[in-house]
Amino acid sequence: VHKNGKKSGLHKENLLLRGCTLRNTEVVSGIVVYAGHETKALLNNNGPRYKRSxxxxxxxxxxxxxxxxxxxxxxxxxxxxxxxxxxxxxxxxxxxxxxxxxxxxxxxxxxxxxxxxxxxxxxxxxxxSLYVSIEVVKICQVYLIHQDKDLYDEETDSRLQCRALNITEDLGQIQYIFSDKTGTLTENKMVFRRCTVSGIEYSHDANG
Structure with missing residues (x-):
């Protein structure tokens, strides 16, 4: 820092972090550091990770x-x-x-x-050409998922939205679903369809 022809060095003792309150000081001359792309939020943001199925x-x-x-x-x-x-x-x-x-x-x-x-x-x-064929199949899968009536909500008049084309084929390979018991994710609207015990299938209609 140059002031009146004199050079003054800046050290860690001169650093004021965000949220600090300065007291008993009338005038302060400062410079902004770690701004823009040098902020911690942007430095730690590596962008979305590409998911491969x-x-x-x-x-x-x-x-x-x-x-x-x-x-x-x-x-x-x-x-x-x-x-x-x-x-x-x-x-x-x-x-x-x-x-x-x-x-x-x-x-x-x-x-x-x-x-x-x-x-x-x-x-x-x-x-x-296999990559092109796979992409065409994924687009067709997304269309069928979007038009699925079982995934339609009448109250909000909304359908399922697919935001990623690269992992649609993994949906059929899901074996376990981890969900909380408070209903934050499910809104207490989980519907029992069927289960298997020792290879025997028990459907919802059979229990009813």
Whole structure:
């Protein structure tokens, strides 16, 4: 801090946190620190965490193995082609590709060309369209969930709102629901449908 040509350092003793009350002081010269994006609330806010469903995690693993199998197949094809070209030497078949100078390409360079060629030929092993198909199915699932009559509230005239498309397929895999007994979440409107004991199903209609 520069005052009257003099420099004064600021230390932790000069820091006033939010909510502090200053007494017995007439004039205070201060500067604002930790404001804007440097506040504790924004620094601790990392944004919403992206949730991945079990299906999406399994699909990513399968695609990874597809890519690995593709690279292995291309590598084996390139090595086999290099050995094949090296075996023939200069007496290669007439259908072999020539270089720009009219001579045969070296076996190593020919193997590199074939590696990238096989990637183009075998790229159908990677299911790129699968992600698009999954997203279309999720949109249809959200529409069916929104139109479900069992999830419609007549008193408020409102339907179920789906705010995330990436975990809809996990709804059918729910095994346990943890809810409080005070009715804060359920509003004391939990309806018994059915239960199973030792493999025997007891429905609500049967008990009635």
């Amino acid at each position: 079990k299906l999406e995690r399994q699909m990513n693993t399968d695609v990874f193995w597809c890519v690995l199998i593709l690279l292995i197949m291309c590598l084996l094809s390139a090595v086999g082609h290099a050995l094949w070209v090296w075996q023939y030497g200069e007496k290669r078949p007439v259908f072999d590709v020539l270089g720009t100078d009219g001579n045969y390409v070296k076996p190593l360079l020919s193997a590199v060309y074939l590696f990238f060629t096989m990637i183009i030929v075998l790229q159908v092993l990677i299911p790129v």
